[in-house]
Amino acid sequence: MALYNRVEGRLLKEKMRSTPEKRVTISFYRYHHILQPQDFRDQLYRQLDTIGVLGRIYIATEGVNAQISVPENNLELFKTTLYSIDWLHGVRLNIAVEDDGKSFFKLKILVRKKIVADGLDDSTFDVTNSGTHVDANTFNKLADDPNTVIIDMRNHYESEVGHFKGAICPDVDTFREELQVAEDLMRDQKDKNLLMYCTGGIRCEKASAWMKHIGFKNVFQLNGGIIKYAQEVKEQGIENKFIGKNFVFDERLGERITEDIIAVCHQCGKPCDDHTNCKNDGCHLLFIQCKECAEKYNNCCSDECKTIMTLPEDEQRELRKGINKGRQVFKKSRSEKIQFRKTE
Numbered sequence: 159m160a161l162y163n164r165v166e167g168r169l170l171k172e173k174m175r176s177t178p179e180k181r182v183t184i185s186f187y188r189y190h191h192i193l194q195p196q197d198f199r200d201q202l203y204r205q206l207d208t209i210g211v212l213g214r215i216y217i218a219t220e221g222v223n224a225q226i227s228v229p230e231n232n233l234e235l236f237k238t239t240l241y242s243i244d245w246l247h248g249v250r251l252n253i254a255v256e257d258d259g260k261s262f263f264k265l266k267i268l269v270r271k272k273i274v275a276d277g278l279d280d281s282t283f284d285v286t287n288s289g290t291h292v293d294a295n296t297f298n299k300l301a302d303d304p305n306t307v308i309i310d311m312r313n314h315y316e317s318e319v320g321h322f323k324g325a326i327c328p329d330v331d332t333f334r335e336e337l338q339v340a341e342d343l344m345r346d347q348k349d350k351n352l353l354m355y356c357t358g359g360i361r362c363e364k365a366s367a368w369m370k371h372i373g374f375k376n377v378f379q380l381n382g383g384i385i386k387y388a389q390e391v392k393e394q395g396i397e398n399k400f401i402g403k404n405f406v407f408d409e410r411l412g413e414r415i416t417e418d419i420i421a422v423c424h425q426c427g428k429p430c431d432d433h434t435n436c437k438n439d440g441c442h443l444l445f446i447q448c449k450e451c452a453e454k455y456n457n458c459c460s461d462e463c464k465t466i467m468t469l470p471e472d473e474q475r476e477l478r479k480g481i482n483k484g485r486q487v488f489k490k491s492r493s494e495k496i497q498f499r500k501t502e
Contacts, residue, residue: 161200161203161204171263171409173263174212174260174262174263174409175260179229179230179259180229180230180231180259181212181227181228181229181230181259181260181261182227182228182230182253182254182257182259183225183226183227183253183254183257183261183262184225184226184227184228184251184253184254185224185225185226185251185252185254185357185358185385186224186240186249186250186252186358187221187222187223187358187359187360187363188221188222188245188246188249189220189221189273189285189286189363190220190221190222190245190246191220192217192218192219192220192221192222193219195217195218195219195269196269198217199267199268199269202215202267203265203267205239206226206236206239206265206267207265209228209229209232209235209236209239210228210229210232211226211227211228211232211236212226212227212261212262212263212264213225213226213227213261213262213266214226214262214266214267214268214407214408215265215266215268216268216270216273216274217267217269217273218269218271218272218273220273220280220285222246222273223273223274225261225262225406225407225408226262226265227259227261227408230259237251250382250386252358252359252382252383252385252386253385253389254385254406254413255385255388255389255404255413255414255415256410256414257413258410260409260410261406261408261409261410262408262409263409274360274361274364275332275333275334276333276334276361276365276368277334277337278337278364278368283367283368283371284367284371285364285367286367287367287370287371288362288363288364288366288367288370288377288379289352289354289362289367289369289370289377289378289379290378290379291378291380291381292353292378292379292381293381293390294380294386294387294390294391294396295394295396296378297355297378297380297387297399298396298397298399300351300353300378301322301323301324303351305349305350305351306350306353307326307344307347307350307351307352308322308353308355309325309328309340309343309344309352309353309354309355310322310325310326310327310328310355310356311333311340311354311355311356311361311362311365312327312336312356312357312361312405313330313331313332313333313336314329314330314331315433315444316357316405318420318421318446318499319402319403319405319412319420319421319431319433319446320384320400320401320402320403320404320405320412320415320416320431321400321401321402322355322399322400323399323400323401325355328340331492333361333365336361337368340354340365341368341369341372344369344374348373348374348375349376351376351378352366352369352374352376352377352378353378353379353380354366354369354377354378354379354380355380355384356380356383356384357383357384357385357405357406358382358383358385359379359380359382359383360383362379362380362383363379365379366378366379384400384404384415385404385413387400388400388404388415398415398416400415401415401418402415402416402418402419402420402421402431403415403431405433411432411433411434412432412433422446422499423446423447423448423451423498424445424446424447424459424495424497424498425445425447425448425455425497425498426451426498427497427498428448428450430446430447430448431446432446432447432448433445433446434446434447436457436458436460436463437456437457437458437463437467438458438459438463438464438466438467439474439478440463440466440474440478441458441459441463443459443463443493443495445459445493445495445496447459459496460495
């Protein structure tokens with residue numbers, strides 16, 4: 159059995175989009191000391207591939223971070239399989255808010271140095287001494303307290319399309335930068351309630367532990383992140399303090415929490431919160447594009463990329479030789495090609 163996918167991504171995407179199979183999008187994480195991450199990775203791949211799981215999973219000596227989709231018919235089998243791993247037994251599974259099952263098209267499990275790049279030296283503090291976890295109801299009460307400061311622990315392109323009312327949304331590209339901004343902002347406010355949130359909770363686990371380590375006493379984090387919060391306010395019929403979309407790192411690029419549109423199309427400036435990647439394979443810029451501009455620019459970010467898309471494929475390949483988009487795709491959402499950007 160091959161422990162990685164061998165089929166071309168384009169074909170897998172076409173298959174995923176055309177299949178009537180119902181799937182459930184799930185995310186989960188857990189910090190745990192893994193002695194042999196490569197061995198655990200191979201074991202997990204065998205188990206999940208057999209039951210049709212797709213998605214992206216990062217494994218490191220510090221634990222696991224997963225965003226996946228599971229065939230609806232195999233959901234209980236997946237839970238049984240996952241929970242059979244002793245240190246993952248009972249791990250919280252965040253179910254997507256708005257999901258058509260088309261979130262991933264292949265299974266990719268990677269061994270990394272860290273499950274979230276934070277730039278911290280974990281040996282210098284207790285990463286398990288995290289902030290107090292709060293549910294949606296408690297989050298709302300804390301948010302109404304004038305002694306509370308709410309900080310969005312996500313990147314700028316995430317908070318641009320959706321965030322909590324009154325939250326500070328740092329204009330940063332990476333979680334590493336986010337931590338430094340949070341520390342600087344709160345340096346003279348250590349008597350305040352520090353209320354942190356992110357997509358599913360994993361970034362706040364590390365961030366809240368770090369903030370406690372450097373002297374903050376009243377540190378709180380939203381349990382399960384925005385995903386869990388959206389489910390709880392709906393189930394309990396309480397006020398929803400989140401507005402807009404929740405950005406997600408899969409094919410959907412977002413799940414709607416409220417009908418509010420707080421961002422604008424980066425090409426024409428009209429209200430819009432639909433992220434996309436430039437269709438030009440030599441660019442793949444992440445940006446916000448309305449339907450009218452998508453038609454005008456042929457799903458590209460600029461006239462330049464639109465023109466390149468008309469060239470024969472071999473010429474396009476020649477033009478993008480040596481270009482390493484890599485993990486800079488999202489950081490490139492600050493490109494000069496973006497004409498309009500709403501930051502508040």
